Amino acid sequence: MKNKPLSAALVLVSLVVLLAIPLLTGRFTVYLAMRVMLLGIFAVGYNLLLGQTGLLSFGHGAFYAAGAYGMGFFWLHVSPHPLLGIAAGILAAAFLALLIGFFCVRHTEIYFAMLTLAFGMMVFSLIWNARGITGGDDGLVGIMRDPISFFGLGKIPIGKDAQFYYLVLFFFLLSVWVVHRIRVSPFGLVLAGIRENARRTEFAGVSVRRYRLAVFVLSGAFAGLAGSLEAMLESNARPFMAHWTHSGDPILVSLLGGLHTLTGPLVGSLIFVAMREIVQRFTENWMLWFGIVLLIIILGFRGGVVGVVQDLFHRSGLAREG
């Protein structure tokens, strides 16, 4: 939005709301808010790949799982320190993304999509089958949230949901800020160039492959962050996190909210989780309605919800100053 004061105000309001949630609402809402933020982290990082660079990956669930299992293994076998565990998860995810990405980025469009799908499902079946190590379809269980200690100077407890919420919020805000900075950076501009015209970007002296790999790893790292946090939230890591249908979540959510915007994936996550909660009370088939909404968006509103709102905004003349 070009209207600076208005967007600043919106950000401020959202911040206040987010900070206030554990203080003003019950446990379930706090839990839901955290799920929204986790999906938001996953999606906003993923959208760097899809919306910004134009690459469709169907395997990012694998990195989410890598984050969760990485964190889980670290907690079980190395140290219960939460921040280190999260770092372990992120590193595991980034490393896996580097490995898989290396093979995938040399291909384009549809082959890229298919390869990422294949690799993602390979990770899934690996996790599923290696019962001895990963616990198979039961997943890793028993991951607890130990307090965060700072060099013995003090401990921040995160055992309760309301406390853990603030850790999640911290990482959520951090992720959004980082993605924002990337979007407005020269690096982000080159990514947009690759999306708009990869061939031309090559002729601008850019090694397109290297940039693709970089953004692939970056988005994988965000997925890993979200995965580690979920492992801590749910106290377990499950193989389903790597399944291709889970990989579809950030895609759907980003599309729903608006692919080419920063807030799109976030709004999409909110709507997705909210819809699921609300519609599920009335019918088991909430995915049906979601499918219909998706259809409508693809057919007519490809800017997503945020796109529609921005359009209405401009038309009503509210964006006159700026």
Place this chain on the structure above:
Amino acid sequence: MFIWLVASGLTLIFGVLGVLNFAHGSFYMLGAYFCFTVLRHLGANFWIGLLLGPLFVCAVGYVVERFFLRRVYHLALPYQLLLTFAFVLIFDNLVKIVWGAGSLSPPRLDIFGEAVPIMGRKFPAYNLFIIAVGPLVALGLGLMIDKTWWGRIIRAASSDREMASALGVRVPVLFTSVFVFGCWLGAIGGGLAAPYVGIMTPGMGETIIIEAFIVAVIGGLGSLKGAFLGALIIGVLSAFGTRYFPAFDMFLIFILMAAVLLWRPQGLFGEAR
């Protein structure tokens, strides 16, 4: 062999329309359910069910292509994929609503009689029928693509859509017909598979689409020959895998797909796009 039928539809649709139809598994599932309904509620026999069921699916496919898919051809790949994915969600849930979320058992087939003894072991006659159908359909498809006028147009449009259009082929009509035919193939697969597998669930579409997809990719998207070969390879590998590496059977198949994609992205028989 059902994978082959679904894969052939998938690869045909991709070859001509350039669209990867995620919803193809759903058409397979709808095929099974429609055949079942025809059998159960119209009291008809197997053959009539096999005839009518897929026709209903074709009608659905027609609506999908004509009114929805057609609008997104000019858009980027992600939108097309996501559109078909949206339909997966819709169909899966519609099936749950109409036929219930549980599993259904298709009626037993008596027309094929009892088991047929071959080489000292008894095989259910139905299985033999299925095994025969596969190559028959392959042959039929192959002949159709090579010899008929429609087949020739399909081949032309596959390799160069603009040129075909310039030559007077009514591309939208062609696309619709190919899509519907692909759905028919998938639906037949479903109709044939249901009695063999023994149960039908709303989730059957999701499992088959991945396998059919892998088969089509390995064989080369757009190549029917390739899909057939791919189905054979996967079939053999699967049997092999379940016998010797039961845990990693799925993994092997995905590795094969990744290997093919890395080494020869267009698959064994596909053309570079």
Place this chain on the structure above:
Amino acid sequence: MILETRGLSNYFGRICTADNLDLTIEEGVLTSIIGPNGAGKSTLINLLTGYLPVQSGKIFFRGKEITRLPVHKRVRQGICRSFQIVNVFPGLSAARNVMIPILALTGRSWSPFAKISSERDAHREGEEILARVGLSAERDTLASALSHGDQRLLEVGVALAARPTLLFLDEPTAGMNPVERSRLLEDIRRLSREGRTTFVVVEHDMDVVFSLSERIIVLHRGVVIGDGPPEEIKNDKTVKEVYLGDEVIDIFRYEGGDETG
């Protein structure tokens, strides 16, 4: 001599688009490459800029071999091109279009925490480029919203932004109206005189070719059939035959009153 090819050959199946070419491009000399359709002009550019892999032969740039160098590395060496079909970044503004090569080549593009808005050097250079092609007013217009002529100007601008020492322009005036065309030609002539970049122009329009070039290379079926200053080419018998045989282009119009025999 800024570019040299030795024995450069390329075949599409059985069709030869480049037949054992030994070409040299001289620095600072505005060169045109002409030839009937299918002569291999675009193929040549594709080969020289790295868009097509070389099947046989070698390419040297300022004495260094670049035959196997990938596209983006050749651009960094100083070779760039514009495209026959407008090939810009449609969803970005004109200013952003030209900034991409600038940022890439100055090494600023790997900094994820810098801000585009603070890249003053890049902005300044971008403004310069836009001014050179006459698009300063369209700085914030989306590339897809520009008129066709302006898009072609942007096309050249983006190519120039890569600071090339050798720039191939593939039919830069295609589809332009006469006003736009003469404006672009004037720009090319002026930029060529500035001396920073050697221009090699592929063109069908003889107007452009004869008024602009200091040297003309004539290609036919992958073979050079003429190479020299415009007056020489005008009078070359082989060139006349080829053109009269394959295309009805009356290149003799420009001498005012020569025979078309």
